[in-house]
Amino acid sequence: EAAVTQSPRNKVAVTGGKVTLSCNQTNNHNNMYWYRQDTGHGLRLIHYSYGAGSTEKGDIPDGYKASRPSQENFSLILELATPSQTSVYFCASGGQGASAETLYFGSGTRLTVL
Amino acid sequence: GDSVTQTEGPVTVSESESLIINCTYSATSIAYPNLFWYVRYPGEGLQLLLKVITAGQKGSSRGFEATYNKETTSFHLQKASVQESDSAVYYCALGRRNTGGLSGKLTFGEGTQVTVIS
Numbered sequence: 259e260a261a262v263t264q265s266p267r268n269k270v271a272v273t274g275g276k277v278t279l280s281c282n283q284t285n286n287h288n289n290m291y292w293y294r295q296d297t298g299h300g301l302r303l304i305h306y307s308y309g310a311g312s313t314e315k316g317d318i319p320d321g322y323k324a325s326r327p328s329q330e331n332f333s334l335i336l337e338l339a340t341p342s343q344t345s346v347y348f349c350a351s352g353g354q355g356a357s358a359e360t361l362y363f364g365s366g367t368r369l370t371v372l
Numbered sequence: 373g374d375s376v377t378q379t380e381g382p383v384t385v386s387e388s389e390s391l392i393i394n395c396t397y398s399a400t401s402i403a404y405p406n407l408f409w410y411v412r413y414p415g416e417g418l419q420l421l422l423k424v425i426t427a428g429q430k431g432s433s434r435g436f437e438a439t440y441n442k443e444t445t446s447f448h449l450q451k452a453s454v455q456e457s458d459s460a461v462y463y464c465a466l467g468r469r470n471t472g473g474l475s476g477k478l479t480f481g482e483g484t485q486v487t488v489i490s
Contacts, residue, residue, distance in 0.1 A: 289475065293480075295482075300479070300480035358476055360423070363418040
């Protein structure tokens, strides 16, 4: 069974602090993605990666960095967290070719920045 | 840019009743995008429910159906008789054109929370 695991499930951070959200996948997928969802918006793409060592900017990358140290792990980093980054964050992995649009998601991280 | 608009939730439906969640899209990056419905059950991540890649075709899964209508740019999700286990958040999404081909860079609607009551 394909699996994407996010940690932590919930996180409370202070403004200006550093936050790291972690994601691990056992699907052996090359592609991984970070999305966020806010009330009134669909999921929006922050960063993505096509393989270990690569990261690409998505639609809303400002204020975020990403790191892909291995095939399995993809982190989202908020160097200086702000209240506007309070959201639910979803990590996903995906294959290539015809199956590239079939994503496998983690259960989400709820981040609150005070 | 691309956008997806779907029925605003929350929606409450009685068990064995029918359900329809409307979805319309606007795609500027590609004329005929691939269309998807994803579902998120309580405590779980989103998972693919069904997809249709050809205009005019219908997709189905777990009793749900959706038809790709390019004339009305719609992809409504329907189920004739819902069960309590269908309580979830449903997301309509479209795929984008990328120079590298298909990818997981999808454009999602905001999701529709559906609660089925007995």
